[in-house]
Amino acid sequence: MVSSPGPDRPARPDRPDPIREAHRQWVRHGWADAADAMAVVTSLVRVHQLLHERIDAVLRPLGLTFARYEVLRLLAFTTAGSLPMTRLGSLLQVHPTSVTSAVDRLERQGFVVRERQSADRRVVRAAITDTGRAVVEEATVGLNDSVFGELGLDPDETADLTRLLSTYRRHAGDRVEPGEDGV
Known part of the structure; x- marks a missing residue:
């Protein structure tokens, strides 16, 4: 597995930015009208990968995935x-199949x-055990320390990004409560 840049692994300045290069290629091939959005989507997918690597590093030793962590945290x-x-x-x-699968694993x-x-x-409830x-408290401390508390953005950037992503979610049909489009 290739390590990604992060707090302990700086970016390699000798390597070109593949997303910027993809943007150039999009423009060069006549898709300039879609190039900026392609770069946004590709950047979001890459950030998702980077965050999941950090999340997995915290949760895997506890036998959790992020999906199972979310179930436990909610309960x-x-x-x-x-x-x-x-x-x-x-x-x-x-x-519902995803919930059943997560709860099955958490139950085991x-x-x-x-x-x-x-x-x-007929109503089946999932109940958290001691x-x-x-484990969810331990996982939350780890995530707060290693992921959520060390995002790499300043508070204004974090608020701006949250607002932008909330706008996208709202346009995609998610219910976004008033006041949720900022922190």
Whole structure:
């Protein structure tokens, strides 16, 4: 695996920026009207890769993926420590199959249990265990220290990027609450 530039690995100045080169090629081949957007999309995909490398470095030793971390974090945020499976999928904006898969794995790891709701036995809730609470707290400390707290952007840049991404999300059909397009 090739290490990416980051706080401990500076960029290689002897290598050209592949996204800038792709932009030049887009223009050269007659697609100038799409070149800037291509560079944005390609940059976002690359940033996604870079962030996932950092996230995985924190979560992998704990036996978690980011998807499973999100399930645990959401359950830990609730007062009851549990949510119906359908609500989990809705809040995480993922397909029910993805929630089932994540909860299956978390259950095998002892981080969650499934419970039937007494009022309606058809409703299955995922409930975080004490072990799950401990691992999600450890993971959150690690993510805050190594990823969220060290993003590499100053506070104004972070707020600007959040606003821009929220605008895109809103135009793509996501529900973005008033005031969410900034931090």
